[in-house]
Amino acid sequence: MILAKSKFILLFLILPFAFSFAGKLPASQATGIFVSAGVGPRLPVGNFASTTDLGYGLNLELSYTDSDRLPFFLFARFGYEQYPGSQSFYQTSEYSNYSTQSIPVQLGVRYYFSPLVERVVLLMPVIEFAGSYAFVKHLHEFKAGTGRTNFTEELSRFGFSTGVGVSMFLLEIMVSYHYFDSLQYLSMNLNVRLPLYINY
Numbered sequence: 152m153i154l155a156k157s158k159f160i161l162l163f164l165i166l167p168f169a170f171s172f173a174g175k176l177p178a179s180q181a182t183g184i185f186v187s188a189g190v191g192p193r194l195p196v197g198n199f200a201s202t203t204d205l206g207y208g209l210n211l212e213l214s215y216t217d218s219d220r221l222p223f224f225l226f227a228r229f230g231y232e233q234y235p236g237s238q239s240f241y242q243t244s245e246y247s248n249y250s251t252q253s254i255p256v257q258l259g260v261r262y263y264f265s266p267l268v269e270r271v272v273l274l275m276p277v278i279e280f281a282g283s284y285a286f287v288k289h290l291h292e293f294k295a296g297t298g299r300t301n302f303t304e305e306l307s308r309f310g311f312s313t314g315v316g317v318s319m320f321l322l323e324i325m326v327s328y329h330y331f332d333s334l335q336y337l338s339m340n341l342n343v344r345l346p347l348y349i350n351y
Contacts, residue, residue: 185224187212187344189325193232194337202249206234208338214261228257228281245299248292253334257281257312263320277318277325283310285331308332320344 193206210230216223236249259281268274287306293299314327321344329336 182217183215183349184347185214185344186347187214187342189340189342191338191340193234194339195234195335196337197335199334199336200237202237202240203234203251204237206232206251206336208232208340210255210340212342212344214344224261224263226257226259226261226279226281228255228259230255230257245293245297246291247294248290250290251334252288252290253285254287255283255285255329257283259312263318267317273319275318275320277316277323279312279314279325279327281312283312283329283331284308285310285334287331287334308334310334314338 189210189212191208193208194200195203195206208230209232210228212226212228214224214226216225230253232253232255234251234253236246240246240249259279261277261279264276264278266273266275285308287308289304289306291304292301308331310329310331312327312329314325316323316325318324323342323344325338325340325342327338327340329338
């Protein structure tokens with residue numbers, strides 16, 4: 152919870168800076184290295200949804216582009232995600248607590264389309280695709296009297312994600328689908344991006 156609160160505070164501190172520059176750095180001019188922070192809900196789907204409720208996630212990203220690849224951006228992303236167990240799952244099982252923590256690492260590419268709006272603020276559709284690795288930890292705790300022993304399960308998973316969104320470049324909203332074996336979910340992120348190095 153402390154980490155989540157720190158991320159929210161960080162986003163609110165840099166939001167005014169991002170708004171002041173959003174629309175001034177279109178993807179076709181942004182050559183360099185950028186860092187971004189994102190936060191948002193995580194919605195389990197498939198079998199994962201039968202045991203797990205809505206979670207949350209945080210991430211940090213480093214992206215790079217140059218004039219030969221515009222408007223493509225290459226990115227590396229590191230995140231943290233947490234999911235509580237579903238109350239309906241507890242009622243129909245021997246579990247008293249079931250939670251999932253995930254640390255995903257992604258390498259991918261992002262593409263910015265031509266702006267939909269340019270007059271007041273720059274607004275661009277964006278798509279992305281990434282290969283993913285996740286270190287996953289499941290906490291299994293059982294009700295008293297079941298005779299079962301609590302344990303922690305640690306797994307490594309490989310998968311992918313694909314996402315769409317709208318971007319003012321330094322501020323954007325992304326909705327993505329993430330696939331891992333036995334771990335699929337939808338994410339919605341508010342991302343704030345800041346330049347580390349720019350060369351026009």
